[in-house]
Amino acid sequence: EQQEEDTLRELRLFLRSVNDRLMQDRRFKAFTKPVDKEQVPDYHSVVKQPMDLSTALSKIDQQKYTTVREYLHDIDLIWKNALEYNPEDDPYDRQIRHRACALKDTVHAIIKYELEKDFERTCEQIKEAR
C-alpha cells in the first residue's frame, strides 16, 4: 500500500545517493561501465555474473531492488569480479585490485554509517510479503 511505496521510494533515493558517490570517485572509473566483450573476449568465460555501477543505477531505476542487501550484493560482484579477473602480479592488475578493495570498503562504510537498521528491516519485511 502507500506506506510501502513511500519506503521503496526512499530506498531508491538512498541507493542513488550511494551509487552516485561511487560513480563520481575517480578511483572507481573502471567499474562504471560493463567490461566490453569485444575488447576482452574471454571475460565472460571467467566472470559468470558481470556487474558495473551503470547497470546497478539502471536496476535502481527499474525498481529491481527492494532492499539494500540486494544492491550491496551487486556492488560486491563488481569488486569480487575485478579481484578474480585481475590476479596477476603486474602493476595494472595490482592497481585494479587496490581499487576493488577501496570500492568494497567504501560501499560498506557508507551503508554502515548512513543506513538506519530499522529502515532496512522494513524493506526486508516488504520483500518477504511479496
Ligand SMILES: O=C(C1CCC1)N1C[C@@H]2C[C@H]3C[C@@H](O)[C@@H](O)[C@]2(C1)O3
Ligand atoms: O576487469 C576489468 C575491469 C577493471 C575492473 C573491471 N577488465 C578486464 C580487462 C583486463 C584489464 C586490461 C584491459 O583489457 C581492460 O579491458 C580490462 C577491463 O582490465
